[in-house]
Amino acid sequence: MNFDLTKIVRPKILNLKPYRCARDDFKEGILLDANENPHGPTLKEAESCAGLNRYPDPHQVEFKTKIADLRNTQSSFKSENLDPLTPENICLGVGSDESIDALIRACCVPGKEKILAMPPTYGMYSVCSDINDVGLVKVPLIVEDNSFQMDLPAVLDTLNKDPEIKLVFITSPGNPTAALVDPKSIEALASQWQSGIVVVDEAYIDFAVTGGSAAPLVNKYPNVAVLQTLSKSFGLAGVRLGLTFASKPLAKVLNAMKAPYNISSLASEIALRAMEPESIFIMKNSVQEVIEQRSRLLKDLTSLKHVADTQVGGLDANFIMVRILGPDNKPCNELAKVLYHKLASESKVVTRFRGLEYGCAGCLRITVGTKKENDYLVKEFAKTLDSLAR
Ligand SMILES: Cc1ncc(COP(=O)(O)O)c(C=O)c1O
Structure with a gap:
């Protein structure tokens, strides 16, 4: 493979000496090294917060080991005997939003270099590229057949013509499309383009039924990074914990770059609890419940008058998209918007109006709720749409 990380990461970042603290070497004893408050947290019931006067562990090796083991067993590429993921393949972020920003800061020179994203897609790639003064090149997903797959020839053509593009963001399963992007096309991109990093954002991967995580690919392709989060399937959005799986050299760069104590002790403790076998069991059950309700929700909503009966996107996330049709049977943003507001x-x-996104005319994105929530949504949706379209 013709990939050279030293040509992808910005020179100052590549040569960054990570922040070091005395506790990297000594963790026990009378701790007078980090200017903490020795009297403990200044809270009324401080006993329940014991230890929070101390800075958290900067490395989180135990959590990383457990999530690496979990992902090693759940890959689309299991049969390929790839090197297993280890803690050295992981950098943690304050949600995967921080991980997106970190990759852009690590690789793209502001005012000069660019990222590529594939609309319709998650909005933070564009926000982070603006914040970092990095250009955003768009190559739309294939929307004509409602598949929302990557247009590999168009992506490769754009990349080959523009050497300033350093990162390609693939959201798989997509948001708002809920479609898993074919893992083989991701691999094809990684093997045919080596002047940057293919970032696969897998925030919704546990809800995918048509394939598993691409994370183990990072040990085959040093130009692949995979983002995941505890915000969705694990039900821990409030904890703010995201992960980047990357080759060991890239993970080392990202770890050197992150703020040393970005993951709080509270987040770290909950994340470890989420990796216990009982918690994984609960997570899998809750995913199963979402998957069952997802089919039911799609069936109930697409059987309504004024909702397109062809599926929009995939069924690989914890949300669906439905397309609202006007009296002429064409996608109708006006009706979809009023419906959204009235609901x-x-x-x-x-719900979320997505009608202005590329290929999503007339679309609402709806998160799969509990059975009770879905029952209510379907009832109100039918009633409101009926009254509006009369
Ligand atoms: C595709 C995608 N990536 C990343 C995120 C951010 O997740 P986190 O909560 O880990 O920051 C989201 C959140 O909705 C998302 O849809």
Whole structure:
């Protein structure tokens, strides 16, 4: 493979000496090294927060070991005998939003270099590229057949013509498309383009039924990075914990770059609890429940008048997209928007209007709720749509 990380990472970042503290060497004793408060947390019931006067562990090796083991067993590429993921393949972030920003900061020179994203897609790639003054090149997903797959020839063509593009963001399963991107096309991109990093954002991977995680690919392709999060399948959005799986040299760069104590002791403790076998069992059950409700929700909503009966995107995430049709049977943003507003303001059910996204005319994105929530949504959706389209 013709990939050279030293040509991809910005020179100052590549040569960064990570912040070191005395506790990298000594963790026990009378700790007078980090200017903490020795009297403990200044809270009324401080006993329940024992230890929070101390800085957290900067490395989280135990959590990384456990999540690496979990992902080693769940890959689309299991049969290929790839080197297993280890803690050295991981960098943790404050949600995968921080991980997205970190990759851009590590690789793209502001005001000069660029990232590539594939609309319709997650909004933070564009926000982070703006924040970092990095250009955003768009190559849309294939929308004509509602598959929302990557247009590999168009992506390769764009990359070959523009050497300033350093990162390609693939959201798989997609948001708002809910479609897993074919893992073989991701591998094809990684093997045919080596002047940057292919970032696969797998925030919704545990809900995918058509394939598993691409994370183990990072040990085959040093130009692949995979983002995951505890915010979705693990039900821990409030904890703010995201992960980047990457080749060991790239993970080392990202770890050197991160703020030393970005993961709080509280987040770290909950994350470790989430890796216990009982918690994994609960996570899998809750994913199963979402998967069952997802099919039911899709069936109920697409059988309504004024909702397209062809599936929009995939069924690989914890949300679905439905397309609202006007009286002429064409996608209708006006109707979809009024429906969205009425559902939120009168029925008190908040969905997401996505009709202005590429290939999503007339679309609402709806998170799969509990059975009770879905029952209510379907009832209100049918009633409101009926009254509006009359
Ligand atoms: C595709 C995608 N990536 C990343 C994120 C961010 O997740 P986190 O909560 O880990 O920051 C989201 C959140 O909705 C998302 O949809």
